[in-house]
Amino acid sequence: MPLDSTLQGKRDFKVVGTRPLRPDGIDKVTGRAKFGADATAPGMLVGRILRSPHAHARIKKIDTSKAEKLPGVKAIVTREDLPDHTDGDALLYDVLYNIMAREKALYEGHAVAAVAAVDTRTAREALKLIKVDYEVLPHVTDVDEAMKPGAPILHSTIFTDGLEPKPKKPSNVVRRYEFGHGDVEAGFKKADIIVERTFKTEATHQGYIEPHACLANVGPDGQGELWVCTQGHFMVRDTCARLLGMDISKLRVTASEIGGGFGGKTTVFIEPVALALSRKANRPVKVVMSREEVFKASGPTASTSIDVKIGVTKDGRITAADATLRYQGGAFAGSPVEFGAMSAFACYDLENARTIGYDVVTNRPKQAAYRAPGAPMAAFAVESVIEELARKVGMEPIDFRMKNAAREGTRSSYGPTYGPIGLLATLEKAKQHPHFKAPLSPNQGRGMACGFWFNFGGQTCVSLNVNSDGTVALSVGTPDIGGSRASMCLMAAEELGIPYDKVRAIVADTSALGYNDVTDGSRTTFATGMATILAARDAIKKLTARAAQIWGISAEAVTWEKGYAKPAGSNAGNFPPMSIAEIAAQAGATGGPIAGHHEYSADGAGVSFATHICDAEVDPETGATKIVRYTVLQDAGKAVHPSYVEGQFQGGAVQGIGWALNEEYIYGKDGRLQNAGFLDYRIPVCSDLPMIDTVILEIPNPGHPYGVRGVGETSIVPPLAAIANAVSAAAGVRLTSLPMSPPRILAALDRKAAAE
Amino acid sequence: MVKVVVWGSLKPHTGGQAELEIEAGNVRELLNRLGETYPGLKPQLARGVSVAIDGVIFRDGLHEPLRKDSEVFLLPRMTGG
Amino acid sequence: MSAIHVTTKINGDVVDYVCEADETLLDVLRNRLGLTGAKEGCSTGDCGACSVTIDGRLTCSCLVLGAEADGREIGTIEGMAKGDELHPLQRKFLEHAALQCGICTPGILVAAKSLLEHNPKPTETEVRFGLAGNLCRCTGYDKIVRAVMDAAQEMRRA
Known part of the structure; x- marks a missing residue:
């Protein structure tokens, strides 16, 4: 949405900036909070997934006949049960391929089949009875090795994009990115000192303590429900519905409390499989990953190999900065190298900057976002060289950074010019x-x-209902991953001028609100928060109109102050202020329930x-x-x-x-x-x-x-x-x-x- | 005309130019014109792009209005953790 | 496989259940008794999310068999508050914002309670080592340590 200058400037806060207790606190300290694995349903089955023991193998045949005959086995799902509904959407096809291997298993841990059975032991037993005929292929897990000519090729369909002319042979390099401005060669000529180094970082995992877990329930009428720990239940709903060929309206997804995500729960892994099992078994199916599965088959971040070269003058001014970044993002396209390349030099005011990024596939699990995806590794390389350069020119590293720091008006290394920055x-x-x-x-x-990160906004929808006693029910669609319900209550209370504890925020399920993007990109307090503020302002408009109606004056003649409607001035009439509770109590007689809402694509993060x-x-x-x-x-x-x-x-x-x-x-x-x-x-x-x-x-x-x-x-x-x-x-x-x-x-x- | 800057690896699709001049009133028009004028950009446009208009990043704002003197940067579509 | 009958005490109440010989105490608590406050983060005793006490001793319930609980006294997070009165640790965790996602919180609270029972006046280092068997990925432990120190001080005064 456009930046509205009338929105800005509030710095005088009553409750925002205070530290009240979080609304979900009692549940979290007493063990009552329900996380992904804490749900049950009558007749629930246990779902388990068979995973490839090989890093790279052709799957010639999957024989489930013995497992099917095991008493207590209610459904088995393989690639045959998840036909391709992706309709040419290459990114979605990768998701499908990642949740259940198709012609090849592309990493150790890649799902190959799944079982739903009456209990854990039967499910485990059934997995052992599934016979998979593998043709083991050569594999590669290191980013630099994967880029070499002659490396084992994962996908015969990848021809490096962004190279001119386009290669005729497939490789593991999905895409080449280039960012920057100026002329780095000319810049290096002006440098008195140049430092050039190569860095390597290993893949790490987000390490959320709660393994992925979900409970799927699909009925014979094709309607489904899914309880899941995720950073974005609307994303889960839309992705699963598309993968399973369901109407989105037929799938209702409820976000459980979430035991950490850090980006790792911004995609699907077990959810479509659980739904497919439930659909086939016609019973509720719960799937919970083991910790080993989390490591092997969820989405760790990229491992990287990075070259950085920076030149400076004797007095400590950077003349040119150049970096080449190689990130492997596992078995499918989409390592976060573009963000690494965009952010690498984002802290500096540079005349000449260039970053080149290579997105590389290897026989590892497909990476998922991990907190500022791609940026920490690039910052590691660049900031190491910066520190070394500062020492070489004889400056304190902090003074060197301050001398070269990006500021308002600096053209960023990824393109745009910065506004006010900190x-x-x-x-x-x-x-x-x-x-x-x-x-x-x-x-x-x-x-x-x-360090630097972009932040973003995204699609957001919030609904704020004024209850008949003047308290407020706030529904948001972004899972609360670290206290965001408290922040939302604070912002609603601030706008409405009512105490914090008069607002209760919940994370509503997918049927209750319009689409909300995932809780990611550091967007929730920004975007859901702004939607909450605007929903509160919408409610205030309605509250003042109701007060005007009760007083028999025009709506414009009523203002809102500290939780009360008031006549705007003596001309408007002499009425005592009317509280939100008093207006709410008369809602039925003045036109019905009072609610504010806001739907938008938040930008300007x-x-x-x-x-x-x-x-x-x-x-x-x-x-x-x-x-x-x-x-x-x-x-x-x-x-x-x-x-x-x-x-x-x-x-x-x-x-x-x-x-x-x-x-x-x-x-x-x-x-x-x-x-x-x-x-x-x-x-x-x-x-x-x-x-x-x-x-x-x-x-x-x-x-x-x-x-x-x-x-x-x-x-x-x-x-x-x-x-x-x-x-x-x-x-x-x-x-x-x-x-x-x-x-x-x-x-x-x-x-x-x-x-x- | 709006000034649009594409990132380096898209230059092969724009005849080697990083800075383009496009007639467009909003982001959607801009992206459509870009795709028509430089068909090589279409796969990237289909994968998704964000734009920065005068320094502010817009991930989704297709109808975001552009002024005549707006400076627009094409960016890969933002994601995060 | 024949089930095993177990009589135990959980949070002060006598509880009877049957379980399989290979079922962990964590599975019994969660799947048979509906006590889902103990969480499974790893099932190998490395994360502490399933912490309970057995006869007053801090234990990972994923490393104990359900059958082993026979005749013992089990303490779980569900028994920590007395009615509607929170344990000082629970209160201090809320006041200090010592949790973000909250998945590790039950295990950490059980471990912290056990720590303070054995050492009512721990130093910061002792708190850090006392909680070293409980992983938290959100907080960096800073606010957790502060909450435990503050609760210990309050409990000493009481």
């Missing part, structure tokens, strides 16, 4: 922060990094920047690293519920710490994942970490009535680099591969010792 403000605040000057102990190093400071201590004997101090400074535009904004800052930083130090997908020579569990894929635990300090900056986003910017994703962009810079400072040697696990650090220390 990067410099975060840098200035960082410089003043006590952390910045705190002394370091032996073996400790300090690093910092900046406003980009977001952060600066992180990290102190790391490296044990030179063992190579083990400990983060001893960490500070996040980020622009939130306006923090609606500051506690949950801080929570987003802290959570993103700690996911970044895991990515930087421990987490990685480890593949064997057989193309199988070797660490598909939380013991071997180690995410940060409480004792690994210090407190995570936060500083919220508020540089209003002109695209939101309260100035809100999304905050959820930017916080994971700087940590990889901030930690790498800290570890490199502590170890005295530059680390260029993630994770910086003890063996890698020891190897780097050995290289340093050998060089000395």
Whole structure:
């Protein structure tokens, strides 16, 4: 929707910016909250999925006859039961292929068949009785290997797009992207110092604690219901309906409480399979992934290989910046390399910038979004080089960054010119922060990094009903992944001028609201929040009209203030203010229920920047690293519920710490994942970490009535680099591969010792 | 005429030019004209694009009005986590 | 397979159930008794989302068989509040916004309660090690540690 200047400018808040308890809090601390796997239905069956043990294999035949005869087996589904309804939509076909393998299994864990049975043991037994005839094919899991001529080819249909002339032979490179402006070659000629390095990052998983889970129920009339933990139940409904050839109206999807997503629950995996099983068995079917399945068959993020080259003058001005990014996104097109390439240099004011990205397929699970998809790896590479350049020109890295930082009016490396942005403000605040000057102990190093994320809006629909007692029922369509219902209640209460606890927000099912995009892109507090504000304003218009009707004056002569309708001035008439409860009580007699709503495609999300400071201590004997101090400074535009904004800052930083130090997908020579569990894929635990300090900056986003910017994703962009810079400072040697696990650090220390 | 800037890897489809001048009153018209004038852009347009108009990113706003002097950047369609 | 009859006490109430020999206590709690507050995050004892106490000892219920609960006393998140009065830890978790998605919260609360029973005055480091068996992916643990420290202080004063 167009940016409405009348929306802007509110900075005087009554409840927005306070920290009330969340409305779903009691349920969450008492065990009452119902998550994906917590639902049951009468006659419910257990659904289980058979998965390919091979990284790459042709599926010659699937024989289910023995399994079908096992007592207690009620339905078996294979590729035959999921015919292609995708109608030429290549992206949707990839989703279909990913949820159930077709001619080939493309990664270890790729679904091959599924069973619904009366209990878990029978379902497990049935999977063993399904005979799959595989022709094992050569595989490739490394991004650089997959790009080489002669690499095993996953899809005979991929001819690299974006190359001129278009290749005649298929490859694993789906597409080449290029962004930038100016002339980097000319820019490098002006440089006094150039640093050029290559970086590698391993694939990581979002690591949400709740495995994917759903309960499907399709009746013989073709109508279906689905209970599911997802970041977007409307997306689930539309995707499943299309994959199964159903009318969208026949499928109703309810979003359960969601136990973490971070982007990993923005697509479908088990849901269409559960629906297909239920349809075939004519019974409710619950499918819950095991943790091993989550690692092997959901959507981790890309592993990458990145070259960065930046040139500077002696006085510390960047003359040119160039990067080539290679991201493998698993077995299908769509690694987040374009966002990596677009965001790589987004923090800098550059005359000459170029980024080239290659989207590569390998025999790994198809990646899904992970918090600012594609950006953290690019920032790791770029911010590492920035730190090194600053040292080379003899500047403090923070001063070097401030000298070259993007600001209002800067042409961004991905194209558009920035409006008001908060990067410099975060840098200035960082410089003043006590952390910045705190002394370091032996073996400790300090690093910092900046990060950027786009944020976006998207389709949103909100409905706000005024109850007969003047309380408010707010229905939103974006699953609450980290306290958003509290933020929505705050914004509705702010507009209506009523107490926070008079508003109750729920996440409505797909039949109750128009389409809502997924909770992603840091969009919910921004877009659903703005829709809530506008729905409240719509309700206020109706409330004042009803008051006018009761008073017998014109609607224009009534204003709304602090939860009361009032005559606009003495000319309008002398009536005592009428409360929302009084107006609501008379709703039936004055025209019926009072509701506000708003439907739109939200735009104007406003980009977001952060600066992180990290102190790391490296044990030179063992190579083990400990983060001893960490500070996040980020622009939130306006923090609606500051506690949950801080929570987003802290959570993103700690996911970044895991990515930087421990987490990685480890593949064997057989193309199988070797660490598909939380013991071997180690995410940060409480004792690994210090407190995570936060500083919220508020540089209003002109695209939101309260100035809100999304905050959820930017916080994971700087940590990889901030930690790498800290570890490199502590170890005295530059680390260029993630994770910086003890063996890698020891190897780097050995290289340093050998060089000395 | 609206100034449209396409990202680098689309240049082979626009005769090597990054900056194009297109007559359009809103985003939908702009994308339609782009596809008609440069058929090579059609697959990318079908995959989805976002636009930035005078610095503000619009992911969905097909009817977003364009001024004569608007500067429009084509961007890959935004997704997030 | 023949089912096993088990008599146990859960949150103070005597409970009888039958289960299969290979069924975990977590499966029994969730699937047979409707106590879905304990969550399955990994089924290998690595995430702590299924934490319960058995005879006062903190345990991952995914690593215990349902049959082993016979004659024992089980404590789950559902028994933590006394009627409508929240346990101080539950209250402090809400006040400190120590949860985002909330899936790990029941397990962390059970673990924190057990920690404070054994150590009413823990240092920050002791809290961090006491909760090291419980994974949280949303919060970065900062607010969780603060909530536990604050609750401990309040409980000591009471």
